[in-house]
Amino acid sequence: MAKITKLDDIVSLCKRRGFIFQSSEIYGGLASCYDYGPLGVELKNNVKKAWWKNVVQMRDDVVGLDCSILMHPLVWKASGHADKFADLVAECKKCNTRTRVDHLTSRNEEHTEHIALDAAMAKTTDLSNKVCPNCGAAGQFTEPMPFRLMFETQMGANIDDSMTMFLRPETAQGIFANFRNVLDSTRVKIPFGIAQIGKSFRNEVTTKAFIFRTREFEQAELEFFCEPGTDEQWFEHWKEQRFNWYTDLGIKKENLRFREHDREELAHYAKSCVDVEYRFPFGSGDWQELEGIANRTDFDLRQHQRGMRTVTKWFENNRDLSKIELAEEAEDYQSGPLSYFDDEKKTRYIPYVIEPSAGIDRSTLAFLVDAYDEEEVRGETRNLLRFHPALAPIKVGIFPLVKKEGMPEVAINIYNDLKKYFNCFYDEKGAVGRRYRRQDEAGTPFCITVDGQTLQDQTVTVRERDSMDQIRVSTGQLLNHLREKLEV
Numbered sequence: 001m002a003k004i005t006k007l008d009d010i011v012s013l014c015k016r017r018g019f020i021f022q023s024s025e026i027y028g029g030l031a032s033c034y035d036y037g038p039l040g041v042e043l044k045n046n047v048k049k050a051w052w053k054n055v056v057q058m059r060d061d062v063v064g065l066d067c068s069i070l071m072h073p074l075v076w077k078a079s080g081h082a083d084k085f086a087d088l089v090a091e092c093k094k095c096n097t098r099t100r101v102d103h104l105t106s107r108n109e110e111h112t113e114h115i116a117l118d119a120a121m122a123k124t125t126d127l128s129n130k131v132c133p134n135c136g137a138a139g140q141f142t143e144p145m146p147f148r149l150m151f152e153t154q155m156g157a158n159i160d161d162s163m164t165m166f167l168r169p170e171t172a173q174g175i176f177a178n179f180r181n182v183l184d185s186t187r188v189k190i191p192f193g194i195a196q197i198g199k200s201f202r203n204e205v206t207t208k209a210f211i212f213r214t215r216e217f218e219q220a221e222l223e224f225f226c227e228p229g230t231d232e233q234w235f236e237h238w239k240e241q242r243f244n245w246y247t248d249l250g251i252k253k254e255n256l257r258f259r260e261h262d263r264e265e266l267a268h269y270a271k272s273c274v275d276v277e278y279r280f281p282f283g284s285g286d287w288q289e290l291e292g293i294a295n296r297t298d299f300d301l302r303q304h305q306r307g308m309r310t311v312t313k314w315f316e317n318n319r320d321l322s323k324i325e326l327a328e329e330a331e332d333y334q335s336g337p338l339s340y341f342d343d344e345k346k347t348r349y350i351p352y353v354i355e356p357s358a359g360i361d362r363s364t365l366a367f368l369v370d371a372y373d374e375e376e377v378r379g380e381t382r383n384l385l386r387f388h389p390a391l392a393p394i395k396v397g398i399f400p401l402v403k404k405e406g407m408p409e410v411a412i413n414i415y416n417d418l419k420k421y422f423n424c425f426y427d428e429k430g431a432v433g434r435r436y437r438r439q440d441e442a443g444t445p446f447c448i449t450v451d452g453q454t455l456q457d458q459t460v461t462v463r464e465r466d467s468m469d470q471i472r473v474s475t476g477q478l479l480n481h482l483r484e485k486l487e488v
């Protein structure tokens with residue numbers, strides 16, 4: 001029977017085999033920041049490739065984009081992040097540690113993002129009997145206060161023209177800000193989507209569980225623009241697509257579910273939102289958000305039309321965001337610069353947006369957890385990662401049985417041929433059983449061994465990771481055989 005995975009097993013495997021390291025470890029580590037090692041970067045790149053292929057390349061109605069992380073400060077005023085992207089925190093008077101109020105009062109793990117903090121404050125001010133999770137002191141919290149989640153930085157070398165900038169907390173706004181550019185430079189017609197993968201930054205109050213919640217992370221977001229009135233149908237479409245993406249890549253159905261946001265929890269721009277949750281091996285109840293799918297309505301494009309009308313005011317106020325209000329919405333906003341003209345219906349409108357927003361690091365963790373297994377084989381424990389072939393960091397391990405009799409030369413030739421097509425690994429060190437185990441632990445789906453028989457009849461052993469079954473394949477057929485198994 002498959003073992004129930006613990007997060008500690010994953011963390012230890014990741015460090016031991018070079019998937020994921022603590023950032024700046026030689027300096028004692030930097031909390032909540034992680035580095036992907038040689039196997040980790042291959043795995044994470046494969047997760048991104050699989051998302052891009054499925055969401056962009058296999059569809060005729062989605063195009064890609066890669067925006068800069070730094071954007072005009074008004075973007076964040078218009079999106080609402082500059083004023084509202086904050087968590088409500090309370091500080092323990094005894095140990096000075098800040099804790100998110102919603103963590104003290106409910107099991108909600110995610111942000112009160114864009115929820116009016118006043119409303120959240122009014123509902124949750126009584127912390128008199130709450131216990132500090134850091135030092136255990138009871139009833140020692142200060143009054144709750146908002147804590148801004150966006151990282152700030154300065155841009156510009158001259159004092160006169162330097163300005164405060166934000167590291168983007170989501171990639172989505174770069175897509176909205178380029179909506180017009182994409183419309184004008186391509187032949188897209190509504191319904192269509194713009195997709196992007198990239199880094200986002202949030203100064204999280206509490207980080208947790210390895211790469212699950214960090215301050216620097218990668219998102220894969222799609223903004224799918226559609227005609228108002230068709231939004232609910234597209235919402236259902238994307239729910240199904242996104243759920244299937246995870247299961248097609250090997251996540252077990254029983255570890256995945258949808259959770260609808262109730263009205264109170266909805267971000268102010270959202271008409272509806274559903275989370276794809278994964279049963280992670282930590283936390284209360286274990287079910288945690290993997291991806292959010294939101295119906296953002298026409299909120300963002302309308303807000304950016306207001307933002308565009310605020311630029312002059314912003315210059316007049318010395319580029320100080322805190323001194324300006326967003327311009328009022330024009331009465332004819334439906335025909336504004338970010339509207340869409342439907343040639344066939346001869347109508348103009350601001351499109352609605354369905355947004356599936358996935359975390360690349362979080363899904364990488366889910367793929368690791370779901371693939372991890374331990375089993376007893378002839379009295380020994382075999383650790384393995386049962387990755388889908390598309391995600392496996394190394395696709396094929398190639399070994400000579402022994403380091404003599406011309407076997408290494410044949411194996412190296414095979415390795416040189418195959419590495420043009422797949423990420424391969426050549427290994428001639430130690431007993432062949434140990435080499436198989438090392439590849440099992442890296443999640444390598446196939447291992448090829450060159451042995452005495454190879455020299456006689458030009459066949460090699462192909463061993464499959466999960467079943468450990470071995471078959472003989474002629475070297476001439478090897479590429480086709482592997483392609484059939486790996487390119488699924």
Ligand code: GAP
Binds near residue numbers: 172214289363
């Ligand atoms: N544009 C919508 C948006 O950003 P979100 O629910 O805040 O929505 C989407 O984030 C996804 O990004 C989450 O489901 C999660 O996978 C990932 N994510 C968000 N914050 C994260 C963090 N601090 N660390 C790692 N991943 C995070």
